[in-house]
Amino acid sequence: MKNFSEWFHNILEEAEIIDSRYPIKGMSVWLPRGFQIRKNMLNTLEEMLNKEHEEVLFPMLIPQSDLAKEAIYVKGFEDEVYWVTKGGANELNEKLALRPTSETSIYPMFALWVRSHMDLPIKVYQTVSTFRYETKHTRPLIRVREITTFNETHTVHATAEEAEEQMKTGIQIYSDLFDKLAVPYTISQRPEWDKFPGSEYTIAFDMIMPDGKTLQIGTVHNLGTTFAKTFDITYEDEQSEHQYVYQTTYGLSDRVIAAVIAAHGDEKGLVLPPIVAPEEVMIVPIIFKENQDDVLAFTDALEAKLQDAGIRTKQDKRDIRPGKKYYEWENKGVPLRVEVGPRDLENKKIVLNRRDTGEKIFMDYNEDTVVDDIQAVLDQITEDLKVKSNKFQEDKTHYVESLKAVSKTINKKGGIVTFNWCGDTECGKQIEEEFNIDILGTQPQVEVEGECIHCGKEAKHRALVSKTY
Numbered sequence: 001m002k003n004f005s006e007w008f009h010n011i012l013e014e015a016e017i018i019d020s021r022y023p024i025k026g027m028s029v030w031l032p033r034g035f036q037i038r039k040n041m042l043n044t045l046e047e048m049l050n051k052e053h054e055e056v057l058f059p060m061l062i063p064q065s066d067l068a069k070e071a072i073y074v075k076g077f078e079d080e081v082y083w084v085t086k087g088g089a090n091e092l093n094e095k096l097a098l099r100p101t102s103e104t105s106i107y108p109m110f111a112l113w114v115r116s117h118m119d120l121p122i123k124v125y126q127t128v129s130t131f132r133y134e135t136k137h138t139r140p141l142i143r144v145r146e147i148t149t150f151n152e153t154h155t156v157h158a159t160a161e162e163a164e165e166q167m168k169t170g171i172q173i174y175s176d177l178f179d180k181l182a183v184p185y186t187i188s189q190r191p192e193w194d195k196f197p198g199s200e201y202t203i204a205f206d207m208i209m210p211d212g213k214t215l216q217i218g219t220v221h222n223l224g225t226t227f228a229k230t231f232d233i234t235y236e237d238e239q240s241e242h243q244y245v246y247q248t249t250y251g252l253s254d255r256v257i258a259a260v261i262a263a264h265g266d267e268k269g270l271v272l273p274p275i276v277a278p279e280e281v282m283i284v285p286i287i288f289k290e291n292q293d294d295v296l297a298f299t300d301a302l303e304a305k306l307q308d309a310g311i312r313t314k315q316d317k318r319d320i321r322p323g324k325k326y327y328e329w330e331n332k333g334v335p336l337r338v339e340v341g342p343r344d345l346e347n348k349k350i351v352l353n354r355r356d357t358g359e360k361i362f363m364d365y366n367e368d369t370v371v372d373d374i375q376a377v378l379d380q381i382t383e384d385l386k387v388k389s390n391k392f393q394e395d396k397t398h399y400v401e402s403l404k405a406v407s408k409t410i411n412k413k414g415g416i417v418t419f420n421w422c423g424d425t426e427c428g429k430q431i432e433e434e435f436n437i438d439i440l441g442t443q444p445q446v447e448v449e450g451e452c453i454h455c456g457k458e459a460k461h462r463a464l465v466s467k468t469y
């Protein structure tokens with residue numbers, strides 16, 4: 001892919017994912033095909049969340065007084081907040097913020113809900129629009145001003161240990177989701193200066209995009225007692241003493257869909273993993289006048305059979321050249337195409353075409369096993385996409401031992417560069433500035449020895465840097 005940005009922009013239009021011509025910067029329209037991909041992604045996520053969280057829905061407007069209560073938090077978001085100041089011609093008594101995210105909308109209510117330890121834990125999530133007046137260059141799905149697919153979880157616990165456990169759960173759920181979508185990721189702990197405002201620490205998932213820059217595709221934050229103290233969220237313990245609660249929040253967005261598109265797409269267009277594809281299978285009957293009825297009887301039955309088995313299947317019976325159909329469904333990313341012509345019927349074969357590899361499979365048709373046979377190919381596609389995209393992320397991650405090699409590697413190969421680092425804020429910010437890169441964070445699980453490659457002090461962490469979106 002020569003120019004990823006251009007490719008990405010084109011494919012959103014060609015594959016009918018979104019229409020970005022909406023007359024407000026940073027806001028786009030979800031088209032039917034895009035909406036289905038979005039829905040399939042959310043269903044996958046919500047199915048996992050539902051095992052231990054409950055879905056809720058909070059209002060979109062937040063009183064200024066609540067938004068401003070937590071000083072560090074408001075400092076982090078104040079430049080990005082949209083304000084509602086009028087109702088009709090009347091100035092409102094109090095300005096109302098369109099939520100940039102929902103801590104200050106949800107936590108005043110948590111303060112009312114939590115009385116005793118019996119009320120804990122609370123684990124809720126919502127999928128909503130949030131609004132951020134982003135000043136960096138906006139891009140469809142990647143950096144938007146209305147984040148229409150904001151899925152945010154908020155949890156409340158009696159102890160720090162429980163909150164810490166919940167962090168692991170959040171990280172596991174996101175890892176599982178990205179694995180299912182065959183989206184590769186690198187997990188790190190964000191540096192102090194880039195953690196979520198008001199949090200103790202932030203764990204982030206970063207994917208290396210085809211152009212070598214990384215995209216943050218999800219974050220899991222340990223909020224400690226910061227917001228409990230701000231909003232007075234306490235419970236009475238057994239000694240009748242008031243204790244502050246411990247909280248976590250994790251979230252992801254439209255970026256996950258951008259990641260799926262970017263991870264798998266190629267020169268022919270979109271490549272979708274079956275789990276999110278609007279159609280997992282597209283059947284194309286090859287029709288000639290004299291045997292049209294036989295072929296269509298067969299493909300209708302096959303379509304019904306696959307649909308009954310829960311495989312999203314459609315048939316393209318339009319009266320246009322098959323080649324045109326192939327081109328269109330390849331461009332739109334349908335994982336598997338099934339062609340059936342009169343000769344195939346005679347030979348008891350169906351012809352499968354894998355979108356990801358271009359491989360043609362001449363499959364023996366067996367009425368009793370065809371569903372399983374096709375499902376097996378779909379599963380293999382997912383597995384192969386995962387292996388391929390993980391390999392890309394690994395190949396684009398390089399450990400270096402000198403400062404010179406940092407910039408050289410980033411400039412030549414892109415991706416993520418890792419090295420030993422002291423962990424000091426001043427040193428880290430100098431590195432960011434000197435090389436015009438971002439420190440994504442550190443990997444707590446990696447033990448290091450030796451010196452910081454920048455300042456020479458004792459190295460405490462393995463740091464990750466990259467160019468970022």
Ligand code: A5A
Pocket residue numbers: 100101102103132134141142143144145147152153196216217218219221249250251252253254255
């Ligand atoms: N309440 C917590 C979960 C929160 O708001 N965290 S966050 O600020 O990090 O946002 C969650 C995720 O939303 C980020 O990891 C990022 O993937 C995504 N996101 C943030 N700003 C975005 C934007 N302008 N456009 C698209 N996605 C965005």
Ligand code: MG
Pocket residue numbers: 194438
């Ligand atoms: Mg930065």
Ligand code: ZN
Pocket residue numbers: 421422423424427428452453454455456457
């Ligand atoms: Zn240093």
